[in-house]
Amino acid sequence: MKKELITLKINGRTLELASEPNKLLLDVLRQDLGLTGSKRGCDDSSCGACTVQLDGVPVLSCTLLAASCQEREIATVEGIAEHGSLAAIQKAYGDWGGAQCGYCTPGFMMTVDHLLTENPNPSEDDIRHALSGNLCRCTGYMQMFQAIKAAIEAERKGRASEAQTAGAR
């Protein structure tokens, strides 16, 4: 099938590439761009392992055509580390055993990142509701739940100490 030139904005970089019109965003990320963080799980829009953010909103890259995502901001798990170090939520997942086999983790990262960006202090219900679109076959949901709460707490303490430092000056 004839390839067409498309422009994608991924993790803050604008890329031009030739791609078939029927190619899914997940395949472009993994095969053409080497961004293999996003995973193919169920391949029928159920599991959330392929979750990326489109204009900041988490969506399934296995159910999106790459060519449909032009002019939008795409963010993958490769883009959520902060200045080369792990984001707070990535660190908390490591500390609390939120990642077991690790296959679903990148998808969860994108979902949780959106949750905390939108609402830095979500209730337990909000967290459960937000996580209800991603599946973990290791069933490590409780560890993730704890990791998320720990990340929220760390963030809150961080903000408090920042405020203190600012106050001391």
Next chain:
Amino acid sequence: MSLPDFQLLRPRTVAEATELLAKHAANAQIVAGGTDLIPSLRQRLFAPRFLIDLRAIVDLRGIRARDGGLDIGALTTLTTIERSPEIAQKYPVLHQAAKTVASPLLRNMGTIGGNICLDTRCLWYNQSLQWRQSCGFCIKKDGDLCHVAPGGSKCWAAFSGDTPPALLCLEAEIEIAGPQGTRRVPLSEFYTNVGDARMKLQNNELLTRVLLPVRTAGWSGVYRKLRIRGSIDYPLAGIAVVLKRSNRHVADARVAITAVNPAPLLVKGVARALAGREVNEEIALQVGELAARTAKPLTTSALTPEYRREMIRVFTKRAVLEAAAIDQSLPRAQPRGPSTVD
């Protein structure tokens, strides 16, 4: 598994979209959120030469006030509907129904227009090409017999959208754009109750808006859904109830059911059964019976037809009691979180 080959067209206005549809009608398929169509393309249920992607038509996104009611663009995502304070306040049954569709991720993608035009579903249809080839094709796709009702020539695939029963209860109208301009139809006249020709939408037409009337604004409502998991799944039975009350008595009422027929259906006789009366367990059960009699589930999904029909009865009873217990004089709880997307 990859998708079949097609050419992707991306119109920016409704006029451009209807022009493309007029040109390619027979060989084109429309895609909005893609959550229904893309998995079906993967399973080779469709092999269009052209895919018309509506996502770039900004005009079809968003919720606006209109004539005391609401005008919802067909491309408005289900997340936006779930989070709209206007909808939660004026049309709580739609808020509840939208909130149960699939999962948060899929609601970020799926649109209200797509939910209305959702393809009907069946165990024998929503399968890979290899599966269907091995087990034998069916009337709905590539074959000439029905595995669900052997000997019959009608397709019984179940309509499985969550928001249409709520919209039917609210007496919603839809706007359709075509080569001759736009037309408005009551949603109740849109569906056919035939699984393989589910809706009255020509292949050169496009659903553009959903209109909610002022008449049903403020009616209390409840949506209940049966599914295997608490998230992600399509409904295997669903019921929407709306009630208008004056003092303690019911002034008007509607019940609609989904996922148990090839169309979402309004249950007949509900207003008569409830009007002028005070809701109690017995009356709620009578309404449940009416709903169960309207449901004609067959073996199109993972749960048995008997169980699904019984749950229609039980959920209807509970939903009627719950809707009657809502105090209409109090302001309703706002949905959580800031409204985003779109």
